[in-house]
Amino acid sequence: MxxxxxxxxxxxxxxxxxxxxxxxxxxxxxxxxxxxxxxxxxxxxxxxxxxxxxxxxxxxxxxxxxxxxxxxxxxxxxxxxxxxxxxxxxxxxxxxxxxxxxxxxxxxxxAQAAGDYLATRGDTEQGRIRAGAGQLLVELLESLDPDRLGLQVKAGLARQAKRLDIAPLLGRVLETAIADNRHQPLIDSFIRWAGVALEDNEEMVREMVQARANALIRWTGLDEKLANSVLSGLYRLLAEIHVDPDHRVRIKAAEALTSLAHDLQHDAAMRAKVEQMKDDLLSNPAVSDWWMGVWERLRHALIDMLRNPDRVMSGQIGHSLAELGETLQTDxxxxxxxxxxxxxxxxxxxxxxxxxxxxxxxxxxxxxxxxxxxxxxxxxxxxxxxxxxxxxxxxxxxxxxxxxxxxxxx
Structure with missing residues (x-):
């Protein structure tokens, strides 16, 4: 009050x-x-x-x-x-x-309550209980030992992650994304990345082509033209895939993602492989070090969000959170x-x-x-x-x- x-x-x-x-x-x-x-x-x-x-x-x-x-x-x-x-x-x-x-x-x-809260980001009215709960969480996060709390949270998440059958969940998320055509931005990003990677490694590609050319081609000087042709063809292919939403490579990629989504949900061997990858990842010491850095940034971000809920719920972050809220409301x-x-x-x-x-x-x-x-x-x-x-x-x-x-x- x-x-x-x-x-x-x-x-x-x-x-x-x-x-x-x-x-x-x-x-x-x-x-x-x-x-x-x-x-x-x-x-x-x-x-x-x-x-x-x-x-x-x-x-x-x-x-x-x-x-x-x-x-x-x-x-x-x-x-x-x-x-x-x-x-x-x-x-x-x-x-x-x-x-x-x-x-x-x-x-x-x-989940639905969180979705309702995130989807109605324009409602900035703060009740006394909500404001008090936020302040209590801020004081709690600031008063506890950050390292000890981070280790406890990490241990709790690791235990829950080990119990969670992650493959079917990933499969359903991927299946929903494909059904809503949300995989296309992922393909676009991969194409842009491939273009940048190719541009940064042109000399390496040229050397590879020239090294595999026979002596006659190198003697006639055609190896350089062949390397230029290979690079031009790769650039042209990436450009065609990027501008054509119905390109056969895109279709093949969508089919591969659909097959992966199905296998993640129904293929026992695939599910076992994903579970093994999850266990290996959780037991990796590098993940523990990475998590502690993430936790500290997350803790500060959470404190900032609780202190300034209106600012966080505006702009691009607010738009993304609203989309997440709509998904939680309906799925x-x-x-x-x-x-x-x-x-x-x-x-x-x-x-x-x-x-x-x-x-x-x-x-x-x-x-x-x-x-x-x-x-x-x-x-x-x-x-x-x-x-x-x-x-x-x-x-x-x-x-x-x-x-x-x-x-x-x-």
Whole structure:
């Protein structure tokens, strides 16, 4: 809750209380002038009492009213350790047990929810809960040891990757891309790469052609012309493939990709080969070093995204994320895979690190001083508590008015 909004509500509640006090003392001077002033006086008196009582109750939560050490006041600062333990127990009982997590994750479609969020990138309205959750994640990512956290995440991902049958997933992704004609940009990129590679290695190609030419061709000087012809033919072929979407080489490439997509899903030998490649890749020490660099960049990028969600969700990155969101919204098979992966990963994390997370929350709250915890809780709920003061003033006034009416008619 922004401090200015809470401050405005506190000022409004205080002004209302002062106004009721002024009306009470003012109307008390003219009670004999007209019976109606008795109703005004009764309303103001009861409203003033109700407002004062609720002011005392709200203030007593966070500090001593008027600085007086009255018993059972400054409740939150005096009981911050108990509050920390209660929060930790609440998390443990309701969120961080494997059975609870598994049951709730089965009822959720995280993939579709992520797709909805990414696809509606134009909606920049931030709710209090969403903003608070983002700030909490930022503080968590910044407070934990980056190296240790990176190793834990890497180990968790490696375990889940070993369980994940990746070949059918790759096959379905490739099959969907071909069906939507999204493989053409990949072919275009390969053609451009081949053209650049050929241009950078022209001399090597010339030497290869000349080395394989017989002595007669070299003696007549035709070897250089032959090398030029080979290079011209290769350049012409790449240009034709690039400009012709129906070129037979493109068609052959699409057929090969279609066959690969089918084999990834249905060929046991191909699936076993992909799984072996995955295991070899995961066990390679170079991958571990690469991952730690990626994780550090990812951590900083995630912190930046949580702090500046609107900036990240705009421009080319936002457009790409929106396309990913639309895919997550419509592809049910992909949703099933992602939801299953998320459920297993989260249950595994809770099983292994649930107690550590609970201890982290409890110890973090306990480490805050009284002023810090008071400020954070008051900032979060202070505006709502000022509504209690306003309601107490109005309800007290109505009760006083009703009682005055009853005493007059009886």
């Amino acid at each position: 922004p401090p200015d909004k809470a401050r405005r509500m506190r000022i409004s509640a205080t002004v209302m209380l002062v106004a009721m006090a002024a009306i009470f003392f003012g109307s008390h001077q003219v009670l004999g002038v007209n019976p109606a002033w008795g109703y005004v006086n009764a309303f103001a008196e009861a409203a003033m009492v109700g407002g004062l009582a609720d002011w005392f109750a709200v203030t007593a939560l966070f500090r001593h009213p008027l600085g007086l050490p009255i018993p059972h006041t400054a409740i939150i600062p005096r009981n911050k350790d108990r509050i920390a333990d209660t929060m930790a127990e609440f998390l443990r009982s309701n969120f961080l047990t494997p059975v609870v997590v598994a049951r709730r994750m089965r009822e959720m479609n995280l 049910t098979n992909l949703q099933v895979q992602i939801n299953r992966f998320a459920r297993r990963s989260l249950v595994g994390l809770v099983t292994r690190y649930g107690e550590q997370i609970v201890s982290l929350v409890s110890n973090t709250v306990k480490s805050w001083d009284a002023d810090t915890i008071t400020m954070r809780i008051e900032r979060a709920v202070g505006r709502d508590l000022q509504f209690i003061r306003i309601n107490g003033t109005l309800v007290g006034g109505l009760v006083g008015l009703s009682l005055h009416f009853l005493t007059e008619v009886m």
